[in-house]
Amino acid sequence: MTISGLELTAATLALLVLAAFAAGWVDAVVGGGGLLQLPALLLVPGISPVQALATNKVAGILGTSVSAATFYRRVQPGLATAGPMALTALVGAGGGAALAGALPEGVFQPVILVALVTVAVYTVARPQVGRATELRWRGRRHLLVALGLGAVIGVYDGLLGPGTGSFLVISLVSVLGYGFLEASAQAKIVNAATNLGALIVFTLQGAPLWALGLVMGVANIAGAYTGARMAVARGSAFVRVVFVAVVGALIVKLTADLLG
Template identity: 45%
Template sequence: MDSNGLYLVLAIGAFCAGFIDAVVGGGGLVQIPALFAAFPSVQPAVLFGTNKVASIIGTTSAAIQYGRRVTIPWRIAIPGAVGALVGSWYGAKAVAYMPPTVLRPLILVLLILVAGYTFMRKDLGSISREGPHDFRATLTAAVIGLVLGFYDGFFGPGTGSFLIFLFIRFLGMDFLRASVTAKIVNVATNFAAIAYFANNVEILWKLGLLMAACNLCGAVVGSRTALRHGTGFVRKMFLAVVSVLIAKLAYDTLAAL
């Protein structure tokens, strides 16, 4: 495939990733494998950095779209974002010392547990059960941001889905509130990772910006679709994306044996 065809495929992949990310997260399921398939000989950190450039614009757009229709819980979102900034910086730094694929079996198990729990709890995320945004809730959000920020900077696929699940499970949010909060935290993780990678590797800026434009278009369509169809649609998409993530990680894990 020539360079024009390659860029076209990556642009389409970025649009699909933006759509998925805007609804439930998991756009890395599309974007990261596409980049690695297109550039198999390029240093992984370069491709992770390029992926973050492609993702941050779409994630920011989705957060803005949700914020116009859904009240943002800033007392949860800000501590989560601060924790994510720190975690993602060190996660990106860890890529240089340990291959991210070592996490694959653990992430596979966690995704299976998340999918099973969400499927069995039919009411999970359908109704908001948020308590007061007190110190405990703020600390919980910061810890979630820190841990998932590290994971996103280090590996990435499924970060948005994990954030949504944890905000629902531990803070009582519904799917829409959890999704808008996850978007804000995800912007922070992407920003920190880009800052680290930009100072340490040669990011493919032209490709990253092209993919960012396509990711943005996908994010606009995805967020509008989610807002139009509500929490029921987001829950179904969540289960679908997590199921595909499980299948992909299971395949990769078995192939590596």
């Protein structure tokens, strides 16, 4: 069958849909769904890396928007942090997407791997972190730190993407002092903004494969809705366990990429 000008077998399309559903679920709980969705897209014959990145954003923004809305209704996170953070993240993601075709992925992988290992060790070594919200700062300093985190992680999402939600969650937990559940809820709002910022730039470049992205987006929405409801029902302890598992998987994948 032909979708977005690509010849896809039924098996390949089924793999993409399954990866999109799983990515939506993981993204809704802790982020990191790009670990599943982007590599699946890169396996499609004839697709370029930039097309895969852009199409991943089409599907991702649909699922992230649904999980953000679900979290907002059920957890009602404060927007004083997520709103401004989302704005700088959107701008950062647009800038990162503009550079995505020019900078080699290998430049970032070692740095990302070190960051993920640090995150994993920190989370495992401090089991009390993230159980409840205990903000480290308030007022202007809190806002400035949130804006900086949004901008930096936004640039990363536009450039590469996988693990963005996980970086957002651990930043909100370890740097700002949110509990895992509220951090996950706020991360979805910011992540939706990073996806939008990157997608705007990719669209101007003509990179997204819209038909394929929308097909995967439907599956991503289903996974996101399921994951968000499960995270809210089970609370911060469940989110923390899934977070550690996803970060561990990201570490394994990046290590394999570097050694390969």
